[in-house]
Amino acid sequence: MTGIEQTTVDPTPGDTGLRDEPAEQPSVTQRQPRRGSALRALVRRPLAVLSLLWLVAVGVMSVGADALAPYRPTNTDLTHVLAGPNGQHWLGTDQLGRDILSRVLFGGQGVLLGIVEVTLVFVVTGTVMGVPAGYFGRWVDWAVLRWIEITVALPAILILLLVLAVFPGNQHLAMVALGVLGGSGLARVIRAETQRVRTEQYVAAARVSGLRDGQILLRHVVPRLATTILVQASLMAAAAVGVQAGLSFLGLGVQEPEPSWGGLITQASQVLDRSSWMLVPPGGVIGLTMLSLALLGDAVRDVMVQRWSVAPARHGGTGNGEPPVRDEGEGESTEFGGATGQAAPSPLLAVRGLTVAFRTGGARTAVVQGVGFHVDRSEILGIVGESGCGKSVTVSAVLGLLPSSAEVRALSCRFDGAELLSLPDRDRHALRGTRIGYVSQEPMTALDPTCRVGDLLAEAVRRHHGLDRRAARARAVELLDLVNIPDPGAVSRRYPHQISGGMAQRVAIALALAGDPDLLVADEPTTALDARVQAEILALLRRLQAERGLAIVLITHDWGVAAQLCARAVVMYAGQVVEQGPVGTLYHSPAHPYTAGLLAANPHRALDRTSADSGTTKHLTRLPTIPGTVPPPAAWPTSCHFQDRCPLAAADCTRRPIPLAAVTSDHYSRCIHIDRVRELDTEDAS
Numbered sequence: 001m002t003g004i005e006q007t008t009v010d011p012t013p014g015d016t017g018l019r020d021e022p023a024e025q026p027s028v029t030q031r032q033p034r035r036g037s038a039l040r041a042l043v044r045r046p047l048a049v050l051s052l053l054w055l056v057a058v059g060v061m062s063v064g065a066d067a068l069a070p071y072r073p074t075n076t077d078l079t080h081v082l083a084g085p086n087g088q089h090w091l092g093t094d095q096l097g098r099d100i101l102s103r104v105l106f107g108g109q110g111v112l113l114g115i116v117e118v119t120l121v122f123v124v125t126g127t128v129m130g131v132p133a134g135y136f137g138r139w140v141d142w143a144v145l146r147w148i149e150i151t152v153a154l155p156a157i158l159i160l161l162l163v164l165a166v167f168p169g170n171q172h173l174a175m176v177a178l179g180v181l182g183g184s185g186l187a188r189v190i191r192a193e194t195q196r197v198r199t200e201q202y203v204a205a206a207r208v209s210g211l212r213d214g215q216i217l218l219r220h221v222v223p224r225l226a227t228t229i230l231v232q233a234s235l236m237a238a239a240a241v242g243v244q245a246g247l248s249f250l251g252l253g254v255q256e257p258e259p260s261w262g263g264l265i266t267q268a269s270q271v272l273d274r275s276s277w278m279l280v281p282p283g284g285v286i287g288l289t290m291l292s293l294a295l296l297g298d299a300v301r302d303v304m305v306q307r308w309s310v311a312p313a314r315h316g317g318t319g320n321g322e323p324p325v326r327d328e329g330e331g332e333s334t335e336f337g338g339a340t341g342q343a344a345p346s347p348l349l350a351v352r353g354l355t356v357a358f359r360t361g362g363a364r365t366a367v368v369q370g371v372g373f374h375v376d377r378s379e380i381l382g383i384v385g386e387s388g389c390g391k392s393v394t395v396s397a398v399l400g401l402l403p404s405s406a407e408v409r410a411l412s413c414r415f416d417g418a419e420l421l422s423l424p425d426r427d428r429h430a431l432r433g434t435r436i437g438y439v440s441q442e443p444m445t446a447l448d449p450t451c452r453v454g455d456l457l458a459e460a461v462r463r464h465h466g467l468d469r470r471a472a473r474a475r476a477v478e479l480l481d482l483v484n485i486p487d488p489g490a491v492s493r494r495y496p497h498q499i500s501g502g503m504a505q506r507v508a509i510a511l512a513l514a515g516d517p518d519l520l521v522a523d524e525p526t527t528a529l530d531a532r533v534q535a536e537i538l539a540l541l542r543r544l545q546a547e548r549g550l551a552i553v554l555i556t557h558d559w560g561v562a563a564q565l566c567a568r569a570v571v572m573y574a575g576q577v578v579e580q581g582p583v584g585t586l587y588h589s590p591a592h593p594y595t596a597g598l599l600a601a602n603p604h605r606a607l608d609r610t611s612a613d614s615g616t617t618k619h620l621t622r623l624p625t626i627p628g629t630v631p632p633p634a635a636w637p638t639s640c641h642f643q644d645r646c647p648l649a650a651a652d653c654t655r656r657p658i659p660l661a662a663v664t665s666d667h668y669s670r671c672i673h674i675d676r677v678r679e680l681d682t683e684d685a686s
């Protein structure tokens with residue numbers, strides 16, 4: 001992600017990084033495991049098919065026992081006791097001459113009902129507790145965790161015995177109790193899973209697009225938990241079969257003469273010395289049913305994981321192993337804000353003195369320190385820097401997307417005149433999606449894999465424009481067309497994993513445009529894409545800016561991207577703005593050693609210089625790099641943050657905080673050795 005650690009390059013000759021043409025590089029196609037319909041994938045697994053067949057057979061035969069069973073389960077025939085399998089009684093008879101097959105079939109009815117009761121209560125309890133705990137955190141999480149601790153500490157068997165002691169023979173109540181107790185365990189799993197899902201980009205994108213928490217939970221979070229819930233439910237169902245059999249075996253569940261699988265085991269155990277066969281039918285049916293439930297759960301999990309796994313976004317393939325669907329056509333303020341006063345008279349977004357700190361384990365660490373910048377209407381501003389410099393945290397703070405562990409302060413953070421940080425949550429929420437759109441760096445993870453592309457867009461359109469379903473669908477297709485997607489109608493019916501990475505990024509951009517925003521925040525929107533698709537996405541952004549007057553904040557670590565698209569750029573290093581100015585000025589006359597280092601490490605510029613110096617085009621084999629890496633926030637000094645990696649560092653750099661100072665009227669640098677940066681730049685290039 002740093003983009004400056006490359007050492008060997010062979011860039012396209014003559015590519016300056018400033019030109020507009022797409023780079024002539026082939027699209028990288030990455031083959032992914034095949035992901036067709038879930039049912040088809042399931043059917044290809046023999047064990048899953050056998051399990052399913054067994055469960056369906058048990059279900060049908062139990063439900064249809066009245067019609068299918070050869071005898072009534074309580075009919076006795078004392079002339080044929082303890083018979084083995086024979087023509088009249090396929091599974092033999094018990095000690096009262098009752099037909100075992102009929103008793104197994106009728107006994108299955110109670111088992112099925114018990115499975116349904118346990119599973120329903122288990123899933124509802126686990127989901128209703130786990131999802132809010134994981135999503136909202138804070139006191140909801142605290143309360144749910146305490147409940148889980150209490151219920152998990154209680155021995156389930158004792159609770160069941162207690163229930164059956166108070167309500168003798170009431171197996172239904174016992175199953176409900178089992179579901180509640182098991183549901184606590186499920187809640188713990190779901191809570192953890194929800195905590196993971198809520199950090200996914202598509203949930204952030206849904207939040208930025210203006211969806212409310214309830215809608216996000218129902219539409220984007222719960223469907224992602226389906227696999228976990230299904231697997232856990234199948235295990236719980238298997239356990240329920242065993243528990244029911246156990247209770248009946250102990251004489252606490254279904255009472256004689258009513259048939260039950262556990263009761264059959266009890267009777268078989270009483271005559272084991274005379275007819276060991278009697279144990280086989282109930283033991284077999286219980287064992288096979290439990291095994292089938294567990295195997296089916298495993299198979300469903302494997303299929304769903306494969307189906308929903310998000311392909312690494314750097315690809316031109318569709319992620320299903322099929323050929324890719326072709327992408328056609330493809331002021332500064334100082335810490336104290338605005339001392340430099342370079343913002344346009346009425347910038348669309350103006351941030352002054354933004355500071356963000358995270359609280360972890362009692363410690364408070366500032367990761368963004370006094371950052372300021374502005375974006376004018378229809379302007380594209382780049383925020384450039386290595387990984388860990390605070391670019392994403394800065395824009396997330398502006399968008400209100402940081403977790404509750406973040407402390408955000410700013411002298412001001414104004415969007416179209418409104419102070420964002422003091423806006424009521426409701427109003428700030430309303431701005432996201434409608435006036436400010438957001439595009440993340442991982443297009444695949446920004447789209448909910450469980451929704452069709454058209455549904456995702458239509459949902460956003462309905463939310464922002466209040467259109468009916470049909471009109472929203474039509475608008476969704478228009479949006480796909482707007483972002484140059486060929487055959488938008490067909491693409492709208494596809495799932496995210498069925499489209500290419502470049503197309504997914506276009507869809508993410510269309511999603512961000514659904515509310516007709518004035519400002520688009522794009523966090524490394526092309527990082528994961530190959531060079532051809534990257535050039536197409538940049539061209540699309542430029543077209544949107546030109547045609548719609550869209551202002552764009554573009555986060556990137558790539559000077560080539562900044563140079564192609566942005567009018568001005570802000571260079572961030574270790575939580576601070578270290579340089580800011582017009583891209584051309586920064587590119588040709590950097591005034592901070594960090595900017596100079598980034599530029600020297602940029603293959604396009606290095607090659608450009610080499611060619612200019614020699615009058616010919618050469619292929620570089622080694623690029624200069626900035627030694628070391630960005631230190632962690634806790635290790636940032638109060639004086640110059642770049643001092644440890646800076647070739648110009650001197651004693652005066654380590655004494656006091658270095659202010660951001662004007663180099664010219666629209667160019668600022670946080671370096672006290674600006675005069676030597678040009679030498680440094682020249683030295684590096686020679």
Ligand SMILES: Nc1ncnc2c1ncn2[C@@H]1O[C@H](COP(=O)(O)OP(=O)(O)OP(=O)(O)O)[C@@H](O)[C@H]1O
Nearest residue numbers: 001358367386387388389390391392393394403633
């Ligand atoms: N939720 C968090 N809790 C604690 N620290 C965080 C959190 N999010 C980010 N940070 C820290 O803040 C610093 C800046 O992170 P940020 O993601 O903004 O960097 P970046 O410049 O955008 O890099 P990248 O391109 O890798 O996203 C990093 O040191 C990171 O570890």
